[in-house]
Amino acid sequence: MQAMKKIWKFMSSMKFALILLVILAAACSGGSFITQGQSYEWYTSAYSETAAAAIKLLGLDHVFTCWWFIVITVFLCVNLLLCNVLRAPHLVKRFRGMADPAGMLRRRAPGDHTAVAGAEDAQKVFEKMGFRNPKAGTDQEGRAFLYAYRHRAGLWGAWLCHLGILVLIVGFALGQMTKREYTVYGVPGQSRPIGDTHYALSIDSFEIGLRGDDTVEQYTSGLTMYNIDDGSSRSAQVSVNHPATLYGMKLYQNSTGYAADIAVLKDGKEIQRETVCAGEVLEVEDKEGLAIAFMAFYPDYYMDAGTGPMTRSSAMNNPGYLYQAYYQNQIIGMNVLTGEDVITIDEYTVVFSDPQSYTLIQIKQDRFTPMALAGGLIILAGLFLAFYLQSAALLAWEEENGSWRIVGECRKGGALFEERLAECITPERRKPE
Amino acid sequence: MNGYLQVENTLFTAAMVLYFVSMILYFLFFAMRREKAGKAGNIVMSAAFVLHTAALVCRGIGAGRFPLTNQYEFATSFAWGICLVCLIFVWRFRFQALGTFAAPVIFVIIGYAAMQSREVKELMPALRSSWLAFHVSSAIISYGAFGVSFAVSLIFLLRERGKNNAFWESHIPEKNRLDMISYRAVALGFLFLTFVIVTGAIWAEQAWGSYWSWDPKETWSLVTWIIYALYLHLRISRGWRGKSAAIFAVIGFVCVIFTYIGVNTFLPGIHSYA
Ligand code: HEM
Numbered sequence: 001m002q003a004m005k006k007i008w009k010f011m012s013s014m015k016f017a018l019i020l021l022v023i024l025a026a027a028c029s030g031g032s033f034i035t036q037g038q039s040y041e042w043y044t045s046a047y048s049e050t051a052a053a054a055i056k057l058l059g060l061d062h063v064f065t066c067w068w069f070i071v072i073t074v075f076l077c078v079n080l081l082l083c084n085v086l087r088a089p090h091l092v093k094r095f096r097g098m099a100d101p102a103g104m105l106r107r108r109a110p111g112d113h114t115a116v117a118g119a120e121d122a123q124k125v126f127e128k129m130g131f132r133n134p135k136a137g138t139d140q141e142g143r144a145f146l147y148a149y150r151h152r153a154g155l156w157g158a159w160l161c162h163l164g165i166l167v168l169i170v171g172f173a174l175g176q177m178t179k180r181e182y183t184v185y186g187v188p189g190q191s192r193p194i195g196d197t198h199y200a201l202s203i204d205s206f207e208i209g210l211r212g213d214d215t216v217e218q219y220t221s222g223l224t225m226y227n228i229d230d231g232s233s234r235s236a237q238v239s240v241n242h243p244a245t246l247y248g249m250k251l252y253q254n255s256t257g258y259a260a261d262i263a264v265l266k267d268g269k270e271i272q273r274e275t276v277c278a279g280e281v282l283e284v285e286d287k288e289g290l291a292i293a294f295m296a297f298y299p300d301y302y303m304d305a306g307t308g309p310m311t312r313s314s315a316m317n318n319p320g321y322l323y324q325a326y327y328q329n330q331i332i333g334m335n336v337l338t339g340e341d342v343i344t345i346d347e348y349t350v351v352f353s354d355p356q357s358y359t360l361i362q363i364k365q366d367r368f369t370p371m372a373l374a375g376g377l378i379i380l381a382g383l384f385l386a387f388y389l390q391s392a393a394l395l396a397w398e399e400e401n402g403s404w405r406i407v408g409e410c411r412k413g414g415a416l417f418e419e420r421l422a423e424c425i426t427p428e429r430r431k432p433e
Numbered sequence: 434m435n436g437y438l439q440v441e442n443t444l445f446t447a448a449m450v451l452y453f454v455s456m457i458l459y460f461l462f463f464a465m466r467r468e469k470a471g472k473a474g475n476i477v478m479s480a481a482f483v484l485h486t487a488a489l490v491c492r493g494i495g496a497g498r499f500p501l502t503n504q505y506e507f508a509t510s511f512a513w514g515i516c517l518v519c520l521i522f523v524w525r526f527r528f529q530a531l532g533t534f535a536a537p538v539i540f541v542i543i544g545y546a547a548m549q550s551r552e553v554k555e556l557m558p559a560l561r562s563s564w565l566a567f568h569v570s571s572a573i574i575s576y577g578a579f580g581v582s583f584a585v586s587l588i589f590l591l592r593e594r595g596k597n598n599a600f601w602e603s604h605i606p607e608k609n610r611l612d613m614i615s616y617r618a619v620a621l622g623f624l625f626l627t628f629v630i631v632t633g634a635i636w637a638e639q640a641w642g643s644y645w646s647w648d649p650k651e652t653w654s655l656v657t658w659i660i661y662a663l664y665l666h667l668r669i670s671r672g673w674r675g676k677s678a679a680i681f682a683v684i685g686f687v688c689v690i691f692t693y694i695g696v697n698t699f700l701p702g703i704h705s706y707a
Contacts, residue, residue, distance in 0.1 A: 028655055383623065
């Protein structure tokens with residue numbers, strides 16, 4: 001029982017929080033220095049055998065998703081939750097207590113505060129310090145006092161900040177666990193299914209807005225999403241920085257690349273034609289095992305002696321298509337086609353034409369993004385309260401000899417608050433010795 | 434080059450020269466105990482700040498956009514941010530000598546800016562976002578505030594090491610006050626750093642479809658955030674005020690600088706253009 005209590009106490013302590021934060025900071029910096037997501041062989045050649053083994057063993061190749069990182073984050077959440085739950089009643093008490101001068105009257109220490117001459121001077125100090133309308137009253141011994149407080153809400157700053165962190169982490173984690181992501185790419189006129197969903201995306205248009213100096217100003221895709229089950233559809237335009245939401249999924253203009261039409265001719269007659277994006281492979285339907293991989297495209301092609309195939313500009317002055325031909329997974333040919341070049345394999349002729357840009361659309365669904373955002377905003381609100389609405393209270397009371405004494409409380413303002421108070425009690429307000 | 438950018442060039446150089454002069458004056462003030470040099474240092478630094486502000490405005494007009502998108506623009510704004518927060522703190526806490534420690538930091542950073550290319554380039558589509566403007570301008574204030582807390586903490590540590598002659602007594606606040614000023618600067622920086630991270634996440638969500646992807650720059654801003662969170666908590670659990678807090682503020686600023694320069698230099702990531 002005793003041990004349980006100890007563990008409980010430790011779990012909610014700030015000491016534990018500090019330890020967890022130090023580990024998290026160290027893990028994050030480690031994760032940024034060690035390239036993530038590589039193979040054992042990669043780490044062996046980048047570092048050494050032992051280092052690679054250690055990296056794999058400790059999960060340092062995927063720090064941010066590995067089990068111990070998650071465990072520590074969970075501990076941090078538990079710690080935050082306990083800390084906030086345990087502190088809440090205490091904060092409520094303090095919040096309430098601030099409205100009541102009794103607490104401060106009880107706490108005032110005898111005699112060690114600068115005295116001011118009279119009630120009027122005390123009032124002036126309140127004004128100077130920015131405390132309006134102090135409450136007047138008499139204490140148990142019948143002596144008059146003035147009391148005022150401000151920024152009570154500030155007491156909740158750190159609490160709110162911690163709550164925000166909790167909401168943010170939980171929102172992020174739920175998002176990671178439930179989010180779905182798909183990519184669809186193609187040229188205008190194409191329509192493709194969206195992963196395992198009951199939707200398809202068709203690309204209606206794709207425009208690349210260029211500036212005078214040939215740099216890209218914007219990429220814009222016109223899209224229509226179809227519900228395969230009920231046949232309904234909805235359309236939207238997306239461009240970089242301007243995603244759109246259709247059927248609860250968010251569509252992003254992600255990137256672009258080149259595509260071309262590939263026609264397969266047999267004995268001079270066209271038997272197959274498809275639009276293929278650079279990076280894709282065309283399987284020749286008529287001949288099993290024969291495939292043409294469209295490796296890359298150069299709009300203004302030239303051969304550089306040092307670096308190989310290159311493009312001079314993005315203008316379609318001299319289209320060049322880099323391909324590899326395969327038969328039963330063996331490379332049987334590789335070249336760059338320009339001008340009237342075609343590929344000839346036995347009775348087949350393969351022709352590349354009509355180069356154009358394809359658009360790559362990223363499709364995401366993360367229902368918990370708003371939760372994470374709310375967490376972030378709560379943190380900001382909490383920090384503002386904690387740092388810029390510092391709660392403070394001021395108490396003045398009459399001494400037996402008719403002079404007044406003033407005392408202030410501002411836990412966070414510390415030395416600066418005291419100093420300001422000392423300044424406000426100017427010599428003329430001070431009680432003559 | 435358009436006229437505004439030419440004016441900007443001249444103003445920038447003038448501001449840099451004045452920062453240098455203020456640094457020398459502060460040095461005379463501090464090392465040679467010349468009272469007047471200290472006052473002059475403050476005036477020259479304020480003048481440099483005015484010219485620097487004008488330079489940034491010209492840059493913005495000349496480039497036709499918010500001047501916060503490449504290394505040069507960010508570095509010069511970073512120096513401006515430190516100067517802004519420094520002047521505010523000098524005024525708010527009547528701490529003239531703060532400039533002595535801030536001026537070298539400002540000069541080094543504006544010197545770094547001077548070495549960067551000043552070419553105005555058109556922005557890639559992802560960078561054309563108003564969230565970016567919020568993101569980067571809050572980074573300026575945040576980094577500026579951390580720069581000031583760094584300077585104040587250095588002063589604290591020097592005080593800690595027994596620099597307590599009459600000159601220090603009359604020009605440098607006592608340790609409790611230094612600790613408090615450093616805390617105020619960290620608080621300002623921390624609030625703004627949080628704002629930087631939140632607006633950055635919103636921007637990333639719109640541009641890339643993912644608000645947090647553990648890119649090195651994101652990760653390092655989080656590390657910096659955690660370091661300063663440690664600072665704030667260590668201050669609360671008593672005993673740790675003062676010296677340890679000051680050391681943490683120094684470490685925090687080293688992280689800030691690393692996040693700003695080191696990440697681009699040593700680590701790969703999508704932020705490498707800014
Ligand atoms: C990344 C995580 C955290 C951040 C960013 C954070 C942030 C803050 C901030 C900004 C303050 C106010 C400091 C001030 O006013 O000077 C604070 C206070 C505090 N924090 Fe945290 N915190 C974190 C985690 C934790 C955890 C896990 C605990 C658990 C014990 C904790 C316990 C406290 C306590 C007890 C206070 C004092 C509250 C007060 O003075 O009213 N913090 N925190």
